[in-house]
Amino acid sequence: MTETDDKAGQPAILIDPIDMSKLDSGFRSEIKNMPDGDEINACFACSTCTAACPIANVWKYKPHQLIRMILLGMREEVLSSEEIWLCLTCFQCQERCPQKVRVTDIFFDCKNLAAEEGKIPENIKGLARELVENGQLYQVTADWEREDMGLEPEVPGLSTDGIKAILKGTRTGKITGGEE
Amino acid sequence: MPTYNLYMGCSVPANYPNYEAAMIKVAEAFGMDFDYMEGVACCGSPNLRAIDHMGWLTVNARTLAIGDKNGHDIVTPCNGCFASLKDAYHLLKHDKEYVQKVNKILKKEGLEFKGAAKPRHFVEALYTDVGIDEIKKKVTKPLDGVGIAIHYGCHVTRPHDVTEFDPVILQELVQATGATVIDYPLWKQCCGATVLPVNEGIAIRLARDKLKSMKDAGAVFVTVVCPACGNQLDLQQLGLKESYGEEYNLPVLFYPQILGLTMGLDEDAVGLSMNRVAAGPILNHLAE
Amino acid sequence: MSDSVLIIGAGVAGLTAAVELADSGVKVTVVERLATVGGNALDLYKAFPTDDCFYCFEGNRWRPGIRKCFYRSVLLDQPNIDLKLSSQVKEISGASGNFDVRIEVGSQYVDSKKCIMCGLCMEKSQAFSLISPQCQPQAVVYDPEKVDEGARVAAEECPTKAIDLDAQPSESTVKVSDIIVATGYHEMQPIAMDEYGYGRYTNVITQLELAKIIDPNGSSNGVLVRPSDGAPASRVLMVQCVGSRDENYYPYCSKICCIFALKHANILVQERENVSVSVVYMDIRTYDRHERYYRDAREAGVEFVRGRIMRVEPHSENELSVIVYDSLLDKYLKYTVDLLVLSSALEPPKGGSAITSALNLNMANGFIAPFDPVSEEEVVVGEHIYACGTALGPAEVPESVTQARAVVSKILQRRK
Numbered sequence: 001m002t003e004t005d006d007k008a009g010q011p012a013i014l015i016d017p018i019d020m021s022k023l024d025s026g027f028r029s030e031i032k033n034m035p036d037g038d039e040i041n042a043c044f045a046c047s048t049c050t051a052a053c054p055i056a057n058v059w060k061y062k063p064h065q066l067i068r069m070i071l072l073g074m075r076e077e078v079l080s081s082e083e084i085w086l087c088l089t090c091f092q093c094q095e096r097c098p099q100k101v102r103v104t105d106i107f108f109d110c111k112n113l114a115a116e117e118g119k120i121p122e123n124i125k126g127l128a129r130e131l132v133e134n135g136q137l138y139q140v141t142a143d144w145e146r147e148d149m150g151l152e153p154e155v156p157g158l159s160t161d162g163i164k165a166i167l168k169g170t171r172t173g174k175i176t177g178g179e180e
Numbered sequence: 181m182p183t184y185n186l187y188m189g190c191s192v193p194a195n196y197p198n199y200e201a202a203m204i205k206v207a208e209a210f211g212m213d214f215d216y217m218e219g220v221a222c223c224g225s226p227n228l229r230a231i232d233h234m235g236w237l238t239v240n241a242r243t244l245a246i247g248d249k250n251g252h253d254i255v256t257p258c259n260g261c262f263a264s265l266k267d268a269y270h271l272l273k274h275d276k277e278y279v280q281k282v283n284k285i286l287k288k289e290g291l292e293f294k295g296a297a298k299p300r301h302f303v304e305a306l307y308t309d310v311g312i313d314e315i316k317k318k319v320t321k322p323l324d325g326v327g328i329a330i331h332y333g334c335h336v337t338r339p340h341d342v343t344e345f346d347p348v349i350l351q352e353l354v355q356a357t358g359a360t361v362i363d364y365p366l367w368k369q370c371c372g373a374t375v376l377p378v379n380e381g382i383a384i385r386l387a388r389d390k391l392k393s394m395k396d397a398g399a400v401f402v403t404v405v406c407p408a409c410g411n412q413l414d415l416q417q418l419g420l421k422e423s424y425g426e427e428y429n430l431p432v433l434f435y436p437q438i439l440g441l442t443m444g445l446d447e448d449a450v451g452l453s454m455n456r457v458a459a460g461p462i463l464n465h466l467a468e
Numbered sequence: 469m470s471d472s473v474l475i476i477g478a479g480v481a482g483l484t485a486a487v488e489l490a491d492s493g494v495k496v497t498v499v500e501r502l503a504t505v506g507g508n509a510l511d512l513y514k515a516f517p518t519d520d521c522f523y524c525f526e527g528n529r530w531r532p533g534i535r536k537c538f539y540r541s542v543l544l545d546q547p548n549i550d551l552k553l554s555s556q557v558k559e560i561s562g563a564s565g566n567f568d569v570r571i572e573v574g575s576q577y578v579d580s581k582k583c584i585m586c587g588l589c590m591e592k593s594q595a596f597s598l599i600s601p602q603c604q605p606q607a608v609v610y611d612p613e614k615v616d617e618g619a620r621v622a623a624e625e626c627p628t629k630a631i632d633l634d635a636q637p638s639e640s641t642v643k644v645s646d647i648i649v650a651t652g653y654h655e656m657q658p659i660a661m662d663e664y665g666y667g668r669y670t671n672v673i674t675q676l677e678l679a680k681i682i683d684p685n686g687s688s689n690g691v692l693v694r695p696s697d698g699a700p701a702s703r704v705l706m707v708q709c710v711g712s713r714d715e716n717y718y719p720y721c722s723k724i725c726c727i728f729a730l731k732h733a734n735i736l737v738q739e740r741e742n743v744s745v746s747v748v749y750m751d752i753r754t755y756d757r758h759e760r761y762y763r764d765a766r767e768a769g770v771e772f773v774r775g776r777i778m779r780v781e782p783h784s785e786n787e788l789s790v791i792v793y794d795s796l797l798d799k800y801l802k803y804t805v806d807l808l809v810l811s812s813a814l815e816p817p818k819g820g821s822a823i824t825s826a827l828n829l830n831m832a833n834g835f836i837a838p839f840d841p842v843s844e845e846e847v848v849v850g851e852h853i854y855a856c857g858t859a860l861g862p863a864e865v866p867e868s869v870t871q872a873r874a875v876v877s878k879i880l881q882r883r884k
Contacts, residue, residue: 088386
């Protein structure tokens with residue numbers, strides 16, 4: 001019976017299930033092998049991370065669902081999700097996780113994978129440019145304020161050459177280099 | 181008292197010279213010897229970690245390696261810098277492969293990460309190395325028990341296995357100035373600073389909820405130890421009048437400003453006029 | 469060679485072993501740290517699976533006497549039992565099978581055989597109290613740290629002259645052939661878990677604290693009241709897995725908390741007026757026959773929420789506002805409650821490590837582990853050394869009793 005339904009290309013029932021064979025079963029180990037993914041398989045879906053998150057209510061996919069999606073292999077959906085960029089990185093989920101899953105850190109890993117594919121919010125890309133070009137996110141503009149406080153107008157010891165040189169040779173350089 | 185490598189990062193010197201100056205004056209009074217680090221710049225912030233883990237790690241390993249030249253602990257007044265340095269330090273301490281990778285790059289500059297110089301937040305160094313007893317001895321104009329709400333900031337306290345920062349430090353430091361610490365339900369909640377570049381609405385809402393929780397619990401002042409948190413809780417109050425029609429009038433002070441005042445520094449010495457929500461009223465709570 | 473047995477701890481397991489060995493003609497010395505026997509079970513007025521006092525389980529029904537009367541007759545009158553209360557084992561030396569045990573015996577200020585619990589001393593002085601109406605021996609206890617002017621008066625006016633304020637601690641040495649460690653468990657006080665507000669808000673309590681409140685012999689006569697003002701409570705929220713199955717605290721499942729909570733939920737909903745109970749859980753683990761409690765609870769109208777607590781904060785002076793994330797619904801629920809009851813982890817007893825390290829016992833998760841890990845003799849923890857009850861890890865009352873009987877059987881078999 002199912003065979004004929006398959007041939008017709010329509011699901012046998014009204015529900016349109018996620019075809020597990022089309023998911024990326026390697027995504028779980030890809031994350032596991034990243035700097036903070038060690039414990040991802042330990043997740044037992046208690047949803048403490050979501051309960052701990054101060055902004056999960058505005059997320060389409062909640063923290064525990066994102067972890068679940070990683071475990072199932074929904075690579076495309078996770079890396080394209082807005083949520084990983086909305087993460088406050090406040091680490092409340094990670095701190096409360098009873099199974100020591102490094103939830104926040106794993107979202108950092110996801111963002112790195114997304115960045116590698118060029119999926120970066122425009123404003124974040126702007127910050128990257130700032131870093132490559134100026135070596136700093138903030139520059140002293142009101143040096144009279146520093147002088148008022150009895151500080152040297154220019155920050156002692158500041159040198160941006162080193163950081164600029166490093167970032168040009170890493171992914172930041174690639175993200176910001178050339179195009180546009 | 182030991183000598184420290186002072187790592188300012190970019191935000192405090194550019195936006196909060198009052199924080200920088202108050203910290204240096206307070207540290208000096210306790211004999212903490214601060215030397216600005218040579219040849220350093222921005223830590224890259226969590227945003228850099230998000231898009232370029234290796235770049236972020238190398239940039240911070242570089243700062244740590246510069247600290248390793250004299251081996252003195254690295255202190256910083258910024259939670260973002262602290263988190264970046266401490267996180268990188270933690271990873272490098274636990275993973276030799278990464279040490280090899282970053283040292284290969286750093287070698288070009290004649291630098292090497294050795295892990296001798298430990299990154300620390302200024303308030304932790306003050307708490308641990310100077311100690312509450314010594315601090316109390318120098319508090320000559322204590323506060324009158326006025327209620328202060330503490331916002332630690334996420335990146336100094338969590339994740340604890342990385343930061344190793346105990347969230348009693350500021351409690352005790354604030355109490356040492358004669359103030360009362362106000363407990364409020366949202367004490368752990370994020371100020372919203374990190375999400376500001378991606379979603380301003382959420383960032384403002386978080387700051388607002390936080391301020392409301394503090395105010396409802398009876399706080400008269402707020403203290404922070406991070407320029408980004410300071411910006412969120414202080415500056416955003418001005419915008420809340422428009423966006424939420426709410427006025428909190430909660431002056432937000434960096435901890436060294438409060439300590440400095442109670443140690444007898446005057447309001448100009450701690451740059452009180454640079455705080456956005458008028459912080460002058462704290463002077464009325466100081467002992468004569 | 470002595471053939472008597474040392475039992476450390478007078479809770480469910482220790483007492484069962486003591487009574488059954490004594491009945492079999494073996495002399496036992498029972499050393500209990502506290503001034504009353506019963507351990508954690510003292511605070512339970514109903515134990516699963518029979519909703520009765522544990523000693524009235526089927527296997528014990530033949531015994532003369534009923535609940536609360538039983539101990540008095542056996543513990544005080546069975547000549548083979550030497551009960552040492554407020555006492556601690558100081559040192560164990562000698563060879564296996566021939567131990568020398570040094571016991572520090574606390575000052576016996578009140579002679580429990582003379583005390584008639586008239587309450588006169590408690591009226592005269594703060595230093596006297598009745599730990600629990602169920603306490604055994606049935607006697608008041610004296611706390612020298614609370615001594616006041618009335619204490620002396622109480623001692624003089626005691627109608628049976630049961631009080632001796634000048635009693636001194638003493639030391640006693642016994643020789644024993646076998647040792648039974650029955651040091652029990654401690655209920656975790658989850659102060660470090662900020663999200664639950666325990667220790668910060670008085671109406672946040674643990675399941676054992678709830679058990680005391682609803683005990684008909686307790687201070688509110690079994691009426692469900694909130695600690696903050698003593699007023700009747702009607703809205704109760706329970707949270708499961710607090711500190712259990714949590715790598716940051718205790719990685720194991722504490723095993724009895726689900727049934728413990730369900731039992732309490734059922735009592736509150738079925739036997740008290742106008743009480744509603746909601747239970748926040750991540751998994752309900754009612755293994756074996758205990759599934760009945762879960763079904764009974766649902767039928768009785770107990771509400772089950774699959775999710776976790778987001779935050780607890782005061783709603784009013786005597787009420788709590790609790791935000792729960794419901795993971796099935798993917799919604800946040802806000803409860804206003806009188807009591808938040810935490811099903812807190814069972815942890816190893818405090819101070820038990822001195823004994824276990826002196827005896828060089830194997831440990832697992834802080835509890836005592838079998839001597840031979842591959843054997844099925846979980847109660848055999850050393851040469852002539854046995855353990856039973858929650859000293860071996862979380863266990864329900866019947867399981868503790870079974871383990872105690874296994875120990876008794878091992879000892880008797882070896883002597884045949």
